[in-house]
Amino acid sequence: MTKITEHDVLFEDNHYIAINKRGGDIVQVDDSGDKSMEEMVKDFVAEKYQKPNGAFIGVIHRLDRPVSGMILFAKTSKGLDRMNRLFHDRKVKKTYLAVVRERPEHLKGTLKNWLLRDRKKMITKAYNREVKNGSYAELDYEVIGQLDGFYLLKVNPLTGRTHQIRSQLAYMGCPIVGDNKYGYPRGSLKRTICLHSRSLAFEHPIKEEDMLIKAPLPVDGFWEKFNVLLTEQV
Template sequence: MKITDKDVIYEDNHYIAINKRAGDIVQVDDTGDTSLEEMVKAYLATKYQKPNGAFLGVIHRLDRPVSGMILFAKTSKGLDRMNRLFHDRKVSKTYLAVVRNRPPKPADTLKNWLLRDRKKMVTKAYDREVKGGSFAQLDYEVVGELEGYYLLRVTPLTGRTHQIRCQLAYMNCPIVGDNKYGYPRGSLRRSICLHSRALSFIHPIKEEKMLLEASLPVDGFWEKFNSLL
């Protein structure tokens, strides 16, 4: 697999935004699979004829089975400034999730304490403070219902590992395909129905308001939900 022009959502001198495919891993891990970071580097090196390779900074990450918007830095200046925006929570993230169970409310704020089980590589949610846990908060709203599935718009207000997957599962709405968090069937495509839809921020160098959106995957399932957006 490689990155092509159709995968690029936005690019300027300092940043490049990619519509990540579910199943792609952002950075190299012990699987040895080619990472998205490597693919984007190769794309930039070819596009700009850089035989010694291109700089690329990883600003944030998406879980392997998650698709959608991910932003990389093309310069060290861009990386440093965007890292600061993320750290200061000045970047708004929007996700779309598909669940099978009807959420208890049409819209709500979920507040939990999350504890990471590093042996099992899962995150557990609690409705009270727990030792070693981290506070997590997200907003969700039901966008609509289609063929017995519910499309949710999710805005995480904190950035915890597996936060959306864990918190939705805790309210008995596991994401479709996410058998790690309670959905009865996994996906053969190494994907779950969680899509990083948009990032909104003030460009730290141009000082312009940015809203970057990633179109839904074309996989025979996701595109049905375009009718609800």
């Protein structure tokens, strides 16, 4: 994707804009030279509100390039500062959906690991014990259905570590479909993995209203099959 349209916008007010990210898009500029979502959202807001000098867009959180789904940007510095504080204080409930091939031993549980980033290989390794320079990571997961030999998991990370969900599910023996970096036998030709940022729930830090912003599943010939397993609570 090289341009944001109204179709991609999940929510917008004076302070924030939520976008349904497509798998394969980058959030911020990297060495690839591809246009980032940050740049695309800036262009979208500047054009929509006729801002010839450009728009302020602040990156609040990030999603890995192959991950799809809901991502929130700030349109004001005040909004950015206050949402950063909510994320820091863990007052934002993040819900992801992941598709795996292997059935978890337990249908519901909490994973607690220490994660260590291998910067040469650009992967995160999970351990079941504390390791030097490692970061503690915790998430809750639940199997919410099975379809055609695949399992759909709801995942709520309680910490925000690089590649946390990918590495912790792989350590559990359930690598995400398409994520050959973390042990799935083959990658996706679309350079995406079956991990989707489903929703963010939080109290709007300026309006003080309860917010729940959801992103529909990608329409790619595979993901949309799992809509039958979703309920209003997911």
